[in-house]
Amino acid sequence: MLTDRQLLILQVVIDDFIRSAHPIGSRSLAKKEKISLSSATIRNEMADLEELGFIEKTHTSSGRVPSEKGYRFYVDHLISPEKIALQELQKIKSIFNEKIYELEKIIQNSASVLSELTKYTAVVLGPTVKENKLSKFQILPLNEETAVAIIVTNTGHIEHKLFSLPKSINKSDLEKTVNILNHRLVGNPLVNLQEKLFKEVAILFKEHIDNYDFMIQSVADVLNIPLHEKLYYGGKINMLKQPEFQDIEKVHEIMNFLEEESGFYHLLKETPFGINVKIGTENNLTVMDNCSLITATYNIGQEQVGTIAILGPKRMHYSRVISIMNLLSNDLSNALSKLYSQ
Amino acid sequence: MLTDRQLLILQVVIDDFIRSAHPIGSRSLAKKEKISLSSATIRNEMADLEELGFIEKTHTSSGRVPSEKGYRFYVDHLISPEKIALQELQKIKSIFNEKIYELEKIIQNSASVLSELTKYTAVVLGPTVKENKLSKFQILPLNEETAVAIIVTNTGHIEHKLFSLPKSINKSDLEKTVNILNHRLVGNPLVNLQEKLFKEVAILFKEHIDNYDFMIQSVADVLNIPLHEKLYYGGKINMLKQPEFQDIEKVHEIMNFLEEESGFYHLLKETPFGINVKIGTENNLTVMDNCSLITATYNIGQEQVGTIAILGPKRMHYSRVISIMNLLSNDLSNALSKLYSQ
DNA sequence: TTTAGCACTCCTAGCATGCGAGTGCTAAAT
DNA sequence: ATTTAGCACTCGCATGCTAGGAGTGCTAAA
Numbered sequence A, B: 001m002l003t004d005r006q007l008l009i010l011q012v013v014i015d016d017f018i019r020s021a022h023p024i025g026s027r028s029l030a031k032k033e034k035i036s037l038s039s040a041t042i043r044n045e046m047a048d049l050e051e052l053g054f055i056e057k058t059h060t061s062s063g064r065v066p067s068e069k070g071y072r073f074y075v076d077h078l079i080s081p082e083k084i085a086l087q088e089l090q091k092i093k094s095i096f097n098e099k100i101y102e103l104e105k106i107i108q109n110s111a112s113v114l115s116e117l118t119k120y121t122a123v124v125l126g127p128t129v130k131e132n133k134l135s136k137f138q139i140l141p142l143n144e145e146t147a148v149a150i151i152v153t154n155t156g157h158i159e160h161k162l163f164s165l166p167k168s169i170n171k172s173d174l175e176k177t178v179n180i181l182n183h184r185l186v187g188n189p190l191v192n193l194q195e196k197l198f199k200e201v202a203i204l205f206k207e208h209i210d211n212y213d214f215m216i217q218s219v220a221d222v223l224n225i226p227l228h229e230k231l232y233y234g235g236k237i238n239m240l241k242q243p244e245f246q247d248i249e250k251v252h253e254i255m256n257f258l259e260e261e262s263g264f265y266h267l268l269k270e271t272p273f274g275i276n277v278k279i280g281t282e283n284n285l286t287v288m289d290n291c292s293l294i295t296a297t298y299n300i301g302q303e304q305v306g307t308i309a310i311l312g313p314k315r316m317h318y319s320r321v322i323s324i325m326n327l328l329s330n331d332l333s334n335a336l337s338k339l340y341s342q
Numbered sequence C: 001t002t003t004a005g006c007a008c009t010c011c012t013a014g015c016a017t018g019c020g021a022g023t024g025c026t027a028a029a030t
Numbered sequence D: 001a002t003t004t005a006g007c008a009c010t011c012g013c014a015t016g017c018t019a020g021g022a023g024t025g026c027t028a029a030a
Helices: A004-020 A026-031 A039-051 A068-078 A086-097 A103-118 A171-185 A190-208 A212-223 A236-241 A248-259 A262-269 A318-340 B004-020 B026-031 B039-051 B068-078 B086-097 B103-118 B171-185 B190-208 B212-223 B236-241 B248-259 B262-269 B318-340
Strands: A055-057 A064-066 A121-125 A134-141 A146-153 A158-164 A231-234 A275-279 A291-300 A303-313 B055-057 B064-066 B121-125 B134-141 B146-153 B158-164 B231-234 B275-279 B291-300 B303-313
Touching: A004 A026, A004 A039, A004 A064, A004 A068, A026 A039, A039 A055, A039 A064, A064 A068, A068 A275, A068 A318, A086 A103, A086 A318, A103 A121, A103 A231, A103 A303, A103 A318, A121 A236, A121 A262, A134 A171, A134 B134, A146 A212, A146 B146, A158 A212, A158 B158, A171 A190, A171 A212, A190 A212, A231 A262, A236 A248, A236 B248, A248 A262, A248 B236, A248 B248, A262 A303, A275 A318, A291 A318, A303 A318, B004 B026, B004 B039, B004 B064, B004 B068, B026 B039, B039 B055, B039 B064, B064 B068, B068 B275, B068 B318, B086 B103, B086 B318, B103 B121, B103 B231, B103 B303, B103 B318, B121 B236, B121 B262, B134 B171, B146 B212, B158 B212, B171 B190, B171 B212, B190 B212, B231 B262, B236 B248, B248 B262, B262 B303, B275 B318, B291 B318, B303 B318
Parallel strands: none
Antiparallel strands: A055 A064, A121 A231, A121 A303, A134 A146, A146 A158, A275 A291, A291 A303, B055 B064, B121 B231, B121 B303, B134 B146, B146 B158, B275 B291, B291 B303
């Protein structure tokens, strides 16, 4: 177990390193207000902390930097919630103040504000669509051959899709189609729509609709909604400001990973409830070895539907970021729940 | 006027520099197959070319690199169309082979393929919406309070927008609203809709619709379609591969400019018909001083509607990029014209 | 007109040097 | 028994020097 003095020193070392990005030595530590010990004493304590694996040297005679274990301990035991300036709070609130109904915009705004406040890169995983249920289906014919289908889900997600109509379809058939689909499919999860369509709806189509085989194929196309959630980004290039990313190689690697979509998707898809911090190699991904990822889930009603995340260097301002994400994920959950849960 | 020999030397210098990114000197030039002159002769010619401003030295005793004037001359007089490999041609065709109805996807695909083939950054300015005309308007009520409006334009652009309904509106009022709007507004350019709404439609609303003031406000919101065309990107991080962008500062600057949207919007908004090359300071923008921008317009029917662009270092593979953009802009115009012009 | 030769310039890589910030260890001070 | 002062030592980094290489311009000969 660490002594109070060791805790203090560890905390100051990490705090300082997070601020300055420079290794810190015993002499500069001794000058700090909080610490009234000689540099020699501190040297002894630091040697112990190093032996325990919380801090490390970059070379034999350098100051110390936090190790991954050090950061982990810091995050778990040494940080306390940070006060967020009023002005910044208002920025968060402002996401939800405007009368925005559209989910996508709220989420994109969240990512932007998050990156703006933290100066790191924000990634938001949009709400699960898999669990979404169909709440409305409509067809709007554009001309003889094409129509646009509008699909609305219970979470406020709206999608439109062009498709081709059977030749010489009449108005009443279209109406019947819409009625049947609404009657049979509303309330069902999107994933099941295709199955239901072919099993249950097909029979009804056959009974009531001319040219039913073409129609059912078109509808099937339309209902084939991409099931992977979308990712929203904010401050993609904030990384370039961080001193740890002065190496163009590293930047390229991590940027590439960001652009690729699928990589981050998996990373965010399976995050535990609430705030979670993954430091460096804890992410189990070589590209992320020098990064920390802080995630927070958000929900609609009781259901956890998505994740907001901040990607930054391991030397991240953890307390501040965690406080901000706490606020934002709560506000986001509240706002979305108000709008879309029934 | 330049002699044939000077032309040859200028061409080889620029070709070589585009390939290698290293200044080239008289000795290495003399070794080239195409050139059977001694290094001393070449030195004399190069001195002349420098005096004329086509090439320059990075320091007193360095090899030569092309000047902006040199690139300009090269682009205007020395390059010839490049053969594009079959495989690459097919990649271009593949954008249009699939059955895609949606404009946005075709355009996004174009940007992606363009960046993939050139290894530079592609930016595409979507089709003008200002000139677009309304071709269909529909309202789809979701519940008591909200509805989604669907707006379709003559170029196949579809937009949906949530809005709130007046309290206790009845079905027939909604239908009347839709009818009036379709009757009065279809065929009008999007820019004029707001004006027409307040001038002509307002009167009709007053006559026929309960709660008309609320309704007209909602409709006005809905018809307030963002009039700036969207930008689509491909290969944003390709820049990082170029040796001229090893300086993180420069990368940051230019990336920032890319992310900002509005900057590039103006750059692409006013491009002349066909292929255009702007080299370095010709772009009249400090961030672009080390970049070249190649643009090509595309059209639907006879109307020029948008621009595709490649952003790269001044040391760009001009002939190849121009050839590719020629192909792609033509194919894009054809495909869009087939789909959306009548 | 072209080319060979030569002196000169400038960049770059490599190496020595000194300084500063840091360390560990020991012995004295508290 | 801790804490601290002192000291020798280490390492990174900035500086300056040097040699080598690639290039140039100029002059004089081919």
